Amino acid sequence: MSIKVVVGAQWGDEGKGKIIDILSKDADYVVRYQGGNNAGHTVVNQSGEFVLHLIPSGIFHRKVRCVIGNGVVVDPEALLREIESLKQKGFSVKGRLFISDRAHLIFPYHRIYDRLREDKKGFIKIGTTGRGIGPSYGDKAMRSGIRLVDLYDKALFHEKLRKSLLEKNEIFRKIYGVKGFKFKAIYSQYLAFARAMKPYVCDTALLLNQAIREKKNILFEGAQGTHLDVDHGTYPFVTSSYVTAGGAAVGSGVPPTAIQKVVGVVKAYTTRVGEGPFPTEFASGLMEEIRHKGKEFGATTGRPRRCGWFDAVLVKHSCMINGIAEIVVTKLDVLDDLKVVRICMGYKYRGKIVRTFPASLTVQQRGVPVYEDHAGWLSDTTQVKKFSALPKNARKYIHRLSAILSVPVTMLSVGSHEKQTLLV
Ligand code: IMP
Numbered sequence: 001m002s003i004k005v006v007v008g009a010q011w012g013d014e015g016k017g018k019i020i021d022i023l024s025k026d027a028d029y030v031v032r033y034q035g036g037n038n039a040g041h042t043v044v045n046q047s048g049e050f051v052l053h054l055i056p057s058g059i060f061h062r063k064v065r066c067v068i069g070n071g072v073v074v075d076p077e078a079l080l081r082e083i084e085s086l087k088q089k090g091f092s093v094k095g096r097l098f099i100s101d102r103a104h105l106i107f108p109y110h111r112i113y114d115r116l117r118e119d120k121k122g123f124i125k126i127g128t129t130g131r132g133i134g135p136s137y138g139d140k141a142m143r144s145g146i147r148l149v150d151l152y153d154k155a156l157f158h159e160k161l162r163k164s165l166l167e168k169n170e171i172f173r174k175i176y177g178v179k180g181f182k183f184k185a186i187y188s189q190y191l192a193f194a195r196a197m198k199p200y201v202c203d204t205a206l207l208l209n210q211a212i213r214e215k216k217n218i219l220f221e222g223a224q225g226t227h228l229d230v231d232h233g234t235y236p237f238v239t240s241s242y243v244t245a246g247g248a249a250v251g252s253g254v255p256p257t258a259i260q261k262v263v264g265v266v267k268a269y270t271t272r273v274g275e276g277p278f279p280t281e282f283a284s285g286l287m288e289e290i291r292h293k294g295k296e297f298g299a300t301t302g303r304p305r306r307c308g309w310f311d312a313v314l315v316k317h318s319c320m321i322n323g324i325a326e327i328v329v330t331k332l333d334v335l336d337d338l339k340v341v342r343i344c345m346g347y348k349y350r351g352k353i354v355r356t357f358p359a360s361l362t363v364q365q366r367g368v369p370v371y372e373d374h375a376g377w378l379s380d381t382t383q384v385k386k387f388s389a390l391p392k393n394a395r396k397y398i399h400r401l402s403a404i405l406s407v408p409v410t411m412l413s414v415g416s417h418e419k420q421t422l423l424v
Contacts, residue, residue, distance in 0.1 A: 004023070004218070005219075005322075006221055009314075010311075011227050011273070013296075014266055018042065019413075020056070021043045021057050027064055027218065029066075029208065029211055029218045030218075031067040031220050031248075031252055032066075032068050033247055034072060034242055037075050038239060043060060047091075048089070050086075055068070058219065062096075071242065072103050073241075076194075100148070104146065104147050105151075109172075110135040127273065129301050136240075144167070154191070168181070222243055226243055235361075237274065263327075265327075267334075271296055271306060271307050279369050282308050309369070314357055327405065332412055336382075341397055343372045347367025349363050349366060376393060379391050386422055387423065387424045408424070411424060412424055
């Protein structure tokens with residue numbers, strides 16, 4: 001039996017989809033525990049390239065059961081679209097997809113609210129994906145959210161939706177000067193969604209705890225990255241869920257004591273989408289070069305990703321709060337053409353060097369990175385089949401990352417295909 005959590009240790013887009021797909025070969029269950037369709041997990045396998053937003057990346061292995069836990073916010077329209085598109089490509093989710101009846105729902109008013117807040121002058125712009133994630137989690141925390149289970153109790157759903165719209169429509173009209181939503185259309189649309197989702201909805205905490213008793217292998221698939229966690233991230237420039245490994249227990253109903261190992265995924269450099277501090281961000285020339293080479297455009301929104309050097313202070317913090325025991329480094333090949341590769345070891349702020357990741361937004365924004373420079377390897381690594389065959393400087397770079405983080409690097413990725421993966 002193995003119960004593992006895979007988390008992103010930066011700001012998301014570390015390449016978790018590919019790693020989950022590889023690790024899924026030994027898994028019985030793959031579980032999403034937070035976030036929603038703001039995520040975009042890219043998997044390239046024999047059948048082609050797929051971008052998943054809600055369904056766990058284990059879906060391509062036919063013996064794997066995929067679970068969407070209670071900590072996820074579900075947009076039924078996006079979910080049903082994803083199920084349909086998988087079906088068209090020959091991957092049936094029937095009998096293999098389980099969605100928590102406790103998961104909260106995203107409604108059209110959440111999506112609109114998300115965009116209106118972002119565009120409102122004077123409000124902080126986060127650069128969200130516009131999928132209604134924050135407003136749905138907001139309703140959950142305010143205790144006005146609507147859960148999947150509620151859809152199957154018509155009278156209760158009627159009452160909850162009516163109350164929710166009363167409040168939302170007043171906000172839309174009075175603060176944003178836009179028209180509200182009509183009850184009837186949403187009510188009947190969501191009842192239809194409920195019918196379509198029925199075969200998948202169950203108590204997934206029961207299912208997973210039964211799986212633990214049967215000594216099954218469970219893999220938790222983190223979405224986004226540690227520094228987008230609502231508690232541990234670069235607040236307020238974060239998402240609204242518990243991205244970190246602890247979130248796997250909260251967002252699934254699996255006891256924290258059952259989790260055996262946490263695997264962290266990092267890129268060989270750093271990227272971030274949306275607003276917020278990014279100490280090691282490249283200046284424009286290198287930014288375009290790496291963005292182009294690494295195809296750094298959001299899998300969900302298509303937005304260009306901001307790129308920068310590997311920030312060891314940021315990742316060290318992630319290792320600590322997640323309890324990361326193994327690291328997977330992705331996209332090493334993107335650095336192939338660089339003469340020098342830099343690792344950020346601290347931030348200079350007011351004459352002092354800060355060596356642990358600061359909580360203060362001001363220090364995160366104004367701290368000047370202190371770098372350690374390494375000679376590049378200046379050769380193509382995309383066809384390399386084993387770690388020992390990598391250029392010496394590439395191996396040195398990986399060994400150095402591992403030494404700084406005090407965590408072994410166990411896997412390396414040098415391209416998007418599953419075959420471009422090396423064991424260290
Ligand atoms: P939200 O999750 O849509 O509310 O967006 C909040 C922040 O998280 C924004 O900066 C987004 O760009 C970022 N974000 C959300 N999901 C992802 C993801 O899957 N990868 C990278 N960034 C993300």
